[in-house]
Amino acid sequence: MPLPPPTTPRVLKHTRTVQVQFFYRNDELWDIDARFTDVKTHELLLTSIVIPAKRPLHDLLLRLTINAQGTIVDAHVAFDEVPFEGYCENIHSRYKQLIGLNVLHHFRHEMKDRFTGINGCTHMNELAEAVPSVAMQVFVFGEEEARVKAAFQKASDKPFHLDQCHCMDTTGPAVEKFYPVWSIKPEQKQETD
Numbered sequence: 001m002p003l004p005p006p007t008t009p010r011v012l013k014h015t016r017t018v019q020v021q022f023f024y025r026n027d028e029l030w031d032i033d034a035r036f037t038d039v040k041t042h043e044l045l046l047t048s049i050v051i052p053a054k055r056p057l058h059d060l061l062l063r064l065t066i067n068a069q070g071t072i073v074d075a076h077v078a079f080d081e082v083p084f085e086g087y088c089e090n091i092h093s094r095y096k097q098l099i100g101l102n103v104l105h106h107f108r109h110e111m112k113d114r115f116t117g118i119n120g121c122t123h124m125n126e127l128a129e130a131v132p133s134v135a136m137q138v139f140v141f142g143e144e145e146a147r148v149k150a151a152f153q154k155a156s157d158k159p160f161h162l163d164q165c166h167c168m169d170t171t172g173p174a175v176e177k178f179y180p181v182w183s184i185k186p187e188q189k190q191e192t193d
Helices: 088-098 107-115 122-129 131-139 146-152 173-178 186-192
Strands: 014-024 030-040 044-046 049-051 056-066 072-081
Touching (some): 014 131, 072 088
Antiparallel strands (some): 014 030, 056 072
16 A cells, blocks of 8 residues: 655655675575665755755765674675765774674674774764665575575574564464464463563
8 A cells, every 4th residue: 555645735855775696606695785875956065065856965885794504704895985085984994893793683682782883973873774674585585495595594483583572472473363373362372460
């Protein structure tokens, strides 16, 4: 169902785009290429800097190379367009600290520990935070390759996405229908609480 039409005339002022792509490599690793852009429809004055209309205010790129378990084995960032050229991009080498984190387990928390405040770039962090939910789409809801699924989750483990969304409430009708093994009757849940 689409959004309802606007009830009053309006003018576009800003577009933010976040794009995340996953690539399977011949060496059995995965590349995650992500891009973050901000574009204004009007000229923007930042202190003594003028950013022309329709020129990206931000155009940031991130590539994470991960193994089948989701652990980052390499990381690269690029700051193609930034508002404060010569300054914003100076933090690029710090993002090598992403190596060793796992995009499937505690990634956002551990990333914040490393890149909070002046230790990181707000917009690069925001781009990186988009990766885990897309990784779940690739590793859990993507191709049915046995080696990838086996590396990600044992068959006896509760699926990671149960109880992480109102639809996937283990006491609800969707889990009862699609994941009956993990369905809990409301009275059972009260007994365990």
